[in-house]
Amino acid sequence: MMICDLQHLTKQFGGDDILTDVSLFIEQHDRIGLIGRNGSGKTTLLRLIATLDSPDAGTMYQKSGLTIGYLEQLPQFDHVLTGLDVLWTAFASLVDLRHSLQRLEQQMATEIEQLDQLLERYTLATERFERQGGYLLDSKVERMINGLHLQSLLSRPFHQLSGGEQTKICLGRMLLVEPDLLILDEPTNHLDLAAVEWLESFLTSYAGAVLLVSHDRVFLDRVVTRVVELEDGHLHLYRGNYTFYVSEKERLLLEQFHAYQEQQKKIKQMKDAIRRLRQWANEASPPSEKLFRKAKSMERALERIERIKRPQLEAETPDLVFSAHGKTSQTVYRLEDVGVSFSERPLFQSVTFEVMAKDRLAIVGANGSGKSTLLHLLLGKIEPTTGLILRGPSVKIGYLSQHITFPDTDRLIDVFRSQIHVDEGTARQRLAQFLFFGPRVFLxxxxxSGGERMRLMLAILVHSDLNVLVLDEPTNHLDIDSRDALEEALESFDGTLIAVSHDRYFLNRLFSKTLWLDQTIEVFHGSYEYAASKRQARSVTTNTHKSLSTGRQQKNLIQAPLTSPQLEEAIQRLEAEVALLAQQLDITQDLIKVSELFLLREQLSTRIDVLYEQLLLSE
Incomplete structure (x- = not known):
């Protein structure tokens, strides 16, 4: 069923065409990924769909009563509200109804003479509360807190949280509201890898429609079923996920290029024929009017041809080539029994590992696990509380921070020349390789923008004397084409590469060693996908044994009498566990683990059947 239909929308800013002819049909359960270069107009389109702006031309139809959730800017909340309070504002009407039920319960206990009237009101309110899912509120909020890893933000005043922390809370709040159309602009920003993977699972089973902008290629692959690309003010639809889009776009570009070449041949042949006809007409004695008319007729036919635009087979991207200068020490870093504590709270303890020459080491872990602290240790910005860090004598480090700051008063070209000592002409030439053309270098x-700052920093690194690259979230602010260009450059880099990233495509493509921070430090000799599969297999085995043990201990508790709302909540929770086990069964290859998972799923299914029987008897 259609919920939103855009027809030939146009939008201008400052006389420039941003959207020239945009049409899009959104259905009830769509999962649409909107992609395009930075500055192509994606946010403008989202604002139009969210009715925050109006188009200059075109029409937009929306289903009557359509609810839209779009986190464009952070809303303002009362200063007394904590992060948890803000989450609960998603259910403001139901919370008020629950308070009403509690007041009625108190009245029924004290106002005996009005018991019949109070009981009738209480029954109606209870039915309304149950019909709107009131008994599931606590489990929904708990699920959101655990999924997005919001625990550390709940007790703090919302207005004191950082912008990224407030965004995480507001994302959770919007997901709890469950609008008909969920519009997400880079939803994986500020989330760690575990939270991103949880969000993927949440969105694939979301009841409404989802329209999202993301540069995370793995996220797009796992969530969306349609991709729309915004290019030159137009939308191009691809009916599949991101991988399908890549192959289909390549096929269409090649077809368009062949059609363009064929048309160019035809145009050249017609021009040659017109030239010959005019030449023959002039050489005839007397000049031939018939040949002139034929040439004129062919000219009109040539003018009527609808010209095929020459397709751009390769997107315009920065010219990135990283070179390692000088021979690197065989051992780049050695950490021996390193510990770090802040305010007497240990962050690491007894950490020992080595980074060898030409290693490609990815550092991953949850937000707050100490990834940035570990980078600062390697860079020598902080000293360990205990232990020893040895750095190779010939190490030349190039560092790219995710928080790029430059002197506010400086121009772009001045920042570049302060790091790379060349004359202005050479600086402009090198900056042009990073898409800074003409007068833009004097801005x-x-x-x-964030993407332009990242490109400027990459331009500085490319022309620096280094043999070790340390990167902190290098794909932040880069569009997909620029990420591809960066990855290709890093693939050919002959030095040592160390990076912190939440981009799984980037991690899997480039890194052969993964260091995982999770209260302890564990090194895996493989990509992120390999490390995650090893950790998951170990976790499944541990959880299976725990579940079997606790299942035996709690067997009698299942038989205890529960109220209908409690039974419904327990059934929903167990069904969610069964769904999770089914996902794990799909990806697990080990036969022993498959049998353990299957046994656990059967046990949970049996418990669900028992609870359903109790629910039927209680009604």
């Missing part, structure tokens, strides 16, 4: 750095 103040305060006018640069």
């Amino acid at each position: 103040p750095v305060t006018a640069l």
Whole structure:
């Protein structure tokens, strides 16, 4: 069923065409990924769909009563509200109804003479509360807290949280509201890998429609079923996930290029024929009017041809080539029994590992696990509380921080020349390789977008004397084409590469060693996908044994009498566990683990049947 239909929308800003002819049909259960270069107009389109802006032309139809959730800017909340309070505002009407039920319960206990009237009101309110899912509120909020890893933000005043922390809370709140159309602009920003993977699972089973902008290629692959690309003010639809889009776009580009070549041949042949006809007409004695008319007729036919635009087979991307300068020490870093504590709270303890020459080491872990602290240790910005860090004598480090800051008063070209000592002409030539053309090199750095700041920093690194690259979230602010260009450059880099990233495509493509921070430090000799599968297999085995043990201990508790709402909540929770086990069964290859998972799923299914029987008897 259609919930939103855009027809030939156009939008201009400052006389520039942003959207020229945009049409899009959104159905009830769509999962649509909107992609495009930075600055192509994606946010403008989202604002139009969310009715925050109006198009200059075109029409937009929406289903009557359509609810739209779009986290464009952070809403304001009362200063007394904590992060948890903000989450609960998603259920404001139901919370008020629950308070009403509690007041009625108190009245029934004290106002005996009005018991019949109070009981009738209480029954009606209870039915309404149950019909709207009131008894599931606590489990929904708990699920959101655990999924997005919000525990550390709940007790703190919302207004004191950082922008990224407030965004996480507001994302959780919007997901709890469950609008008909969920619009997400880079939803994986500020989330760690575990939270991103949970969000993927949540969105694939979401009851409404989802329209999202993301540069996370794995996220797009796992969530969306349609991709729309915004290019030159137009939308191009691809009926599949991101991998399908890549192959289909390549096929269509090749077809368009062959059609363009064939048309160019035809145009050249017609022009040659027109030239010959005119030449023959002039050489005839007397000049031939018939040949002139034929040439004129062919010219009109040539003008009527609808010209095929020459397709751009390769997107315009920064010219990235990283070179390792000088021979690197065989051992780049050695950490021996390193510990770090803040305010007497240990972050690491007894950490020992080595980074060898030409290693490609990815550092992953939850937010707050200490990834940035570990980078600062390697860079020598902080000293360990205990232990020893040895750095190779010939190590030349190039560092890319995720928080790029430049002097506000400086121009782009001045920042570049302060790091790379060349004349202005050479600087402009090198900056043009990073898509900074003409007068843009004289812009103040305060006018640069996040993506442009990242490109400027990459331009500095490419021309620096280094043999070790340390990167902190290098794909942040980069569109997909720029990420591809960066990855290709890093693939050919002959030095040592160390990076912190939440981009799984980036991690799997480039890194052969993964260091995982999770209260302890564990090194896996493989990509992120390999490390995650090893950890998951170990976790499944541990959880299976725990579940079997606790299942035996709690067997009698299942038989205890429960109220209908409690039974429904327990059934929903167990069904969610069964669904999770089914996902694990799909990806597990080990036969022993498969049998353990299957046994656990059967036991949970039996418990669900028992609870359903109790629910039927209680009605």
